[in-house]
Amino acid sequence: MCEDERHIGRRTLVVTGAAAALTLGSVTFASAADGETETRTIRGTLPTGSPDFVYVPVEVPSGVREIKVAYSYDRPAVPAGTAGNALDIGIFDERGTELGGEGFRGWSGGARTEFFIRADDATPGYVPGPVREGTWSIALGPYTVAPQGLSYEITIALTYGEPGEVVEPVYPPGRAKGRGRAWYRGDCHLHSWYSDGRRTPAEIGALARAAGLDFINTSEHNTHAAHAHWADVAGDDLLVMLGEEITTRNGHVVALGTDPGTFVDWRYRARDNRFGRFARRIRRAGGLVVPAHPHATCVGCGWRFGFGEADAVEVWNGPYTPDDEVALADWDSMLVASAREGRGWIPAMGNSDAHRDPDVVGSPQTVVLADDLTREAIQEGIRAGRSYIAESSRISLDFSVVGGKGEHAEIGGRLKAAADTPVTVRLEVTGAPRCTVRFVTDQGVLFTSAALPVSGSGVVEWRTTPAYAAYVRAELRHEAAAGPLPGALAALTNPIFLGR
Structure with missing residues (x-):
């Protein structure tokens, strides 16, 4: 075993800038015989103000069957209100670390302390395949650094021998049986053990069916490695779409329903002016761009990229909380601006963001009017705003506006009537005991x-x-706990616009 001490100087950090990446000196290995394992251990310290990403190059010789990486870091006590240490990890292969991710081979964030990659298998969150000769790079992401600094230790083990056989991935189909044009229920923000969740895909599939869902979308943090592990979960009764939660330092965005095997990079901030490039990457891969929990209070979770690229926005994420109320108000302000300026509007979505027990898959869920239970049809319904959000499958809504001459419009549509034409707004509800209805314009x-x-x-x-009223949308609210504030949402519709 070879040990190495590495420290980052304060002067280097000032020059590099907090949003930049820093590359350390290389870790080298000498070739060994088949079946043998070589190990190197390096240690270092990252000060506060570290770059977003620190790369540790690893010179991989030929003949390597498996690469394995383990790491740890200190967690000193910090004053109240001060962030402690949190260090994420991933890896890029010999194709490099350039933005775009051609060399991406996996990311586990802070969910795992070790991982391996070989041709026939890899740790969940990592992409199996040959361990080719060249410069690989361990990617460290100092999410937060304590005032005392962050001391880390990384152990890299290379095992030599013939590589295993590469397994061709099998992906879920883009179609389920469906009911023709109908309302379909889905949860498009879910995490399995392929990122920081604790459930297997099979367990999530069982919970989705129990929740009455017709479709789900996979959304692991910064990795597409789960895509090949959902085929057995899909069925005639459950459409499984594939995606990613792109988890940047300035907010998270769900790539909803991308082509199988699509990876979208996350290594940029709003000030880098690069998000548009990756939003276009999502769309080229057949996906929708959905900013997630835009007003969440966790470090790096608040959305800072604006909504110009959004196809929909997640205004309700998991159990209804004050940050969802803020997201709802912000979305409603965007609707007002759209109506005033006569431009396009952004539909709302709700998803569970379920990771582990007791997180409830399908609470909330987005209910979409689609022509069939296919990826394209569901996406079109979401993009058009033909949807509502419900806290569970117990709640069903039928929301419409009717004019005096029989004109009719439903969720996401427009009732084209003269400005002074009386119209009737109608909401039929089932499954919402003691809830109140609010019509919001x-x-x-x-x-x-x-x-x-x-x-x-x-x-x-x-x-x-x-x-x-330029538009009207419906809310179902639970009884208020106290005071003048409204109760938590039980359901929410997208708007119906009024007028020509």
Whole structure:
């Protein structure tokens, strides 16, 4: 075993800049006989203000069957309100670390302390394949660094021998049986043990079916390595779409329904002006761009890239909390601006972001009107805003606006009527006991119903005109806990626009 001490100087950090990457000196190996393992251990310290990514080059000789990496770092006590140490890890192969990810071979963030890669297998979150000769790079991501600095230790082990046989990936189909044009329920933000979740794909599939879902979308943090492990989960009753949660330091975005094997890089900040490039990468791969939990309070979770590239936005993430309320208000302000300026609008979504027990898969869920249960049809329904969000499959909504001459529009549509034409807004609800209905317009909340009966079913109507309301959307709210604040959401529709 060879040991090496590495430290990053403060002067280097100032010159490099906090958003840049830093590459350390190489770790070298000498070739060994088949069956033998060579090990190197390096240690170093990262000060506060470290770059977002620190690369450790590893010179891999020919004849390597497996590369294995283990790491640890210190977690000193810090003052209250100060971030402690958190160090993420991943790896790139001999094709390099250039932005775009051609050399990407896996990322586990802070979810694992070790990983391996060989031709026939790899740790969840990592991509199996040959361990070719050349300069590989261990990628360290100092997520937060304590005032005392972050001391780390990395052990790299190369095992020599004939490589195993490369396994061709098998992906889930892009179609399930479906019911023709119908309302389909889905959860598009889920994590398995292929990133920082604790559930297997099979366990998630079983929970999705139990939650009454028709479709799901995989969204592991910064890796596509799970894509080849969902084929057995899909079936006639469950469409499995493939994607990624691109987890940058300035917010997270779900790539929804990309082509199998698509990887989208995450190594940039808003100030780098690179997000548009990767949003286009998602769309070229057949996916939708969906900023996730835009007002979440965790470090790096708040969305800083703007919404110009968004196909939809996740306004409800997991159990309903104050940051969801802020996201909902922000989205409603965007609707007001869209109506005022006569431009396109961004539909809302809700997803569970479930990682482990007790996270509930399918709470909330997005219910989409689609022509069939296919990737393309579901995406088109989401993109068009023909959807509503419900906390569970118990809740069903039928929301529409009808004009005096029989004109009719549903969620995501427009009722083309003269400004002074009386129109009737109608919401039929099942499965929401004691909830109240609120009709929200560009003027704010203009109607609030009495509580629905214990049965949870009811019909609520309200009359308005396009002159008075440029759009109307519906909310179902639980009983308020106290004070003037509204209760938590039970369901939410996308808007119906009024007027010509």
